[in-house]
Amino acid sequence: MGETKEKNGYSFGMFKGVYTPSVLTIFGVIMYLRFGWVLGNVGLAGTLLIVTMATAITFLTGLSISAMATNMKVGGGGAYYIISRSLGIEAGAAIGLPLFFARAFGIAFYIAGFTEALMALGNPLASLGIGPELASRIISSGTLVLLTALAYFSADLALKVQFAIFAAIGVSLVSFFMGNPTPEALAIPPETLIPPKASFWVVFAVFFPAVTGIEAGLGLSGDLKDPAKSLPLGTLLAIGTGYLVYMVMPIFLAYKVHDSNLLLIDSNIMTTVARWSIPIVVGVFAASLSSALGSLLGAPRTLQALALDRVIPRFIGKGFGKDKADPRIATAISFAVALGAVLLGDLNLIAPILSMFFLLSYGLLNLSAGLEGLIESPSWRPKFNVHYGISLLGAAACFAAMLMIDAGATILAILVTALVFYLVKRRQLNAHWADMRYGILYLLVRFAIHRLNRLKPDERTWRPNILALSGSPKSRWHLVEMAHALTQHSSALTVSSILPVEDWSAEKVQSMERSMRDYLEKREVEAMVKIFPSPDMISGARALVRAYGYGPLIPNTILLGDTEKRDNFDEFAELIRLVYRVKRNLIMLRESEVEPPEDADEIHVWWGGNMDNIGLIITLAYQIQKSPIWKQSKLIIKTIVKTEDERDAACSRLESFIEEQRIPAEAKVLIKDLPSFYDIIRNASHNAGLVFMGMRAPYEDETDDAYAEYYGNLMEATKEMPPLAFVLAAENIEFRKVIGISERV
Template sequence: MAEDEKKQGYAFGTFKGVFTPSILTIFGVVMYLRFGWVLGSVGLPATLLIVTLATAITFLTGLSISAMATNMKVGTGGAYYIISRSLGLEAGVAIGLPLFFARAFGVAFYIAGFTEAVMALGNPLPMLDAAVVAKVISAGTLTVLTVLATISADLALKVQFGILVAIGLSLVSFFMGSPPPDALSLSAETVVPARESFWVVFAVFFPAVTGIEAGLGMSGDLKNPAKSLPRGTLAAIVTGYLVYMALPIFLSMKVSNLDVLLVDLNIMSTMARWGILIVIGVFAASLSSALGSLLGAPRMLQALAGDRVIPRFIGRGFGKDKADPRIATILSFIVALAAVLLGDLNLIAPILSMFFLLSYGLLNLSAGLEGLIESPAWRPKFNVPCGISLLGAAGCFAVMLMINAGATLIAILVTSVIFYLIKRRQLNAHWADMRYGILTLLVRFAVQRLSRLKPDERTWRPSILALSGSPRSRWHLVEMAHSLARHSSALTVASILPVEDWSAEKVESTEESLREYLRKREVDALVKIFPAPDMLTGAKSLVRAYGYGPLTPNTILLGDTENRSNFEGFAELIRLVCRTNRNLILFRESENEVPEEADTIDVWWGGNASNIGLILTLAYQVQKSPAWRQSRLVVKTIVETEAEREAAQIRLGTFIEEQRIPAEAEVLIKQLPSYFDIIRQSSADAGLVFMGMRPPGEEETLEDYSRYYGSLMEVTKDMPPLAFILASEAIEFRKVIGISQKD
């Protein structure tokens, strides 16, 4: 047998390991002490509907568990194990930790039911206050059950066989019973409690059908989880449903006045042929539920410890095959004892119930998403249509809100906080989950829908391919790209790998190294390493082919080159960018040191309308980034004479107002021979300068355009960081940030 197939711990079968703990938790104190009240409150038809609706949710969850269990080797931890292996470690822990406390506190609730039944027979220690006696009985019972669970799970489950027999005999005694003496009338002095609404009654009854967590919690101690979990879980659900449907029908046949059921909460004992068997059944039901939780809660801690979420020593095993989590059991005992000593836990009871429902919902969601993704690895022997599981998830979440919206929100908040904290710890899971498949499914859906649409001015944003080379040596390009994208746009940082050094392993390791380098500097970007004979050849290949469907970069960011031998190749790259309808940002770092106080962004407009819309859009994007948030954005233009100045100022101010951006207007008069001398002088103290550049002409040769590029580089020397912008995309950029309200 392979190492990963070796079975550790006990090897319980279906009946002992799953059916018995599940059915005993289903047949709990709600059945004995609250079922008559349910019928009396809402009547027979509504009661049958409540039972059917509650069981349907549990049954759908059972189907989802069956599908998951027959598609994976389920280990210790039950719901935590399945959810963490499906939706990821963080989601599993976010449910697993609250579920542990819910089950540990649940032990106190079940023992409280046992204590209440004992005290109903009389105070065994009349010299002490009844409240003190109740806590002594609860603490003593908890201690005995903990010792039993600590010694051996096998022994604890054998004890449950006797409990199952006792519950079975109590049901036989009830169905052999006769109507209560006062079934037809109540005395005039009797005060009949007010009837509750459907959903309040549903909330009281629903915990009665949530016992499948008890069987699921033993997942790590089953001989064959793939066989036992489906059979034992579904058999327990069906058995519980048949009994819960028979009980109200029998009661309604024997009790004609339903007010009696509201007054006599011990109606089962009143009607039973042998009432003592009902009392024993109540004792057995509460103790079996407590024992089931004392077996399940520590095993969830054991699974969390095994995954290094909590200290590993907590999950250490003892006893047969090192299976009994005694340290975790002691911790569960401490939590349950604290709950016992606290006394009234009614305030947190609804919240704890929400965690069980939340786990049911996520189990259904896991199975539903697995079926929806349809990955080749999803091959359950017990196949359930994904729609069924998703319906179960929707039912769980809907019922949570119906039962207690406030408790639901608190449970979701607690779960979210735990998820966030675990995410921050960056724990490395040693297993694969479905998150990659979920994201792939969403991306596929989005890309297919996106391909049917065309980009427009209202939704346009820069999707940038930054050809940065080595970011370590040209970090200014990455900084510029990051300021433009800043979490709201797509950014890819690309680098060309010399083809002579190319190998799949080299590409992968270089990408991971660059990805980690960017992550440490909090740059959210995709990384692309492309093998090519040289930089220009690789850059042209990326411009032509990089992207997926409609998700292709619309803006290419390049650094400048001053190597004259590259000018023609660079001109060819610019022409390719234009011909593929991509926008170009040619960013030139300053040769001089830029003062720290240089926080002005200058935009120069020569009156040409082709680039100014994109220039202003990009300048505004930069201004929104944290590094430039306090900067001034100034739009500048040059006129020939003083007479033109006022009209130009009005025109420029109106234009800025139409664009709805926080910019200032400044009009300069040409007092120097060269426009670039004026620009250099006026923007000497700017932190960043934007300027347009012209595209290659249709008939223009590469040699001619390379001369234009060379002259542009020459006349802009000694300037602050400078971004040349060339708009080639079929977008009316003046409308991107300047759409009027009536549009």
């Protein structure tokens, strides 16, 4: 375990780099100045329960840290490093920045404990005419300056000092357990004001920082010779040592001190009970200063790691000293934050703040290890294997404890973390490492697909999952715009393009996909991209319609443009027949051949005789009307009757339907006053921005030639119309039920 220097920093061993700073932070000011208060408030059983619960959370976190430390090379930054490399740089920054402030506040917390213990012996500045309150702040500030100077110039020297502190704490514990106080020493002075007892969770919040010493060793992860070996062993040994002492101490105190009121008012009860008081005083000083020193070593290294990953300005992470490892700029910033916190000076005020952020970081550490085990990626091969359920239990325990301590503070801590996550996400930092977010999403998708595969689509939850056969979005943007209007925020969209097979190569496909994806993102269109090599457009489209999708996640609606080339009519009609045969709905969008009026803000739906077609059409029209482009448009449902006598009844049915289904639409009924229905539609919809019409399905025994002739006639009959969307319902869904059309309409 000898420590040697490497080019990139220190090489501390397990005892010096993990166990000693961890166990010294555990045996800190809470043990000396608040353990009696804990016992006085909740009794022996409650104290043992608090110690066990708090240590259990730390132990589960220690197991998770051990698993992750033996699966990755842990760099500087401790908890930040592990979380950022597991959950991504945004999640790492979201916990790393609050954790830095928690550790910086921890410096003030431990120094406040030192000052409280010193002031209990008398005001050393009284001879200068300085009152207790001002004296406390002067002593705390001076102590902070001295400790910062030690940490500023050498972490190695700071850790060597901790061996002497370790010995002093050991001697103080021996003195405490050898104590046999007289009844006079345990008597409460007359007229002493007894404070009210605090609740269980308030006491838990004050005590919990006592078991968070593993952060001290974790914070030095970048300066360890062998983190994979040192972190698990040193962390678990420190937790075990702390638990043993913390379970024995309240039993001994309860045996020696029978009056709980004395425990509430005497913060120096360990001195009162001890055989010799001087070792306890030295121990308090030593523990307070060593814990503060541990935080002064850990907090700047968290800040340094954040700077090296460019989360904060990079100059903050600059290293100094012989090996360019000491984070002096980060140490100066930690000093400034701690100095501000020193002015608070109240242990009971600072402790719950520390508890919240430590619990949050522990929860995310456990969550990281749990998700790694749950995903079971081939890269997850820790030497120290922990079942993912144990880590997830640790995460749940952390978040549950936060809520029980203070639900409001928990929500505030989560909001602060979420804000940092959002701000870092907006910066779009490019991390140079891979994290497990892809694996998490893959696990969720896999789970969802298997569950979806057991269910059948139904009318209540139907939505268009569109495959747009658009080609390059730049050349046929109107198809992509239509598909996006139908799917945004609620459905899936795939934009596809056929690549001539003679130009095919894997590199070209990837380049085209990247180019199309970038273009769609710039236009704020959320879509997947599919480039498909094929000898020609029609055969490629047929292959995509047949095979594209995975399990139950296949497109239920195909969107394509029309063709005016008579030479393509047969193949195009065959493609439509294929779409219908494989039970995919069809939307065929035809661009307008005439210049639309400037105020073309109406969507016209023409109601024919096919109930499934009209159900799908109205559903699609309603979806489009929710999009930003068409939000101010007017939806008009139109139908044609032969005589005036039929008009009133048809109008009444349409208006009743619109009212019953809560559709923001108007009803219009026209009389057939021209020989062709298409002429009536052309005249009545000349000012529309978009027109929906049904399309006839192929007959069962109809030939391709016959359907091609129908298609050609349809194209001819609908010339010189506004943008026209032909819709053909083919899916095994009763679309009249999707929109709620009753049998009588």
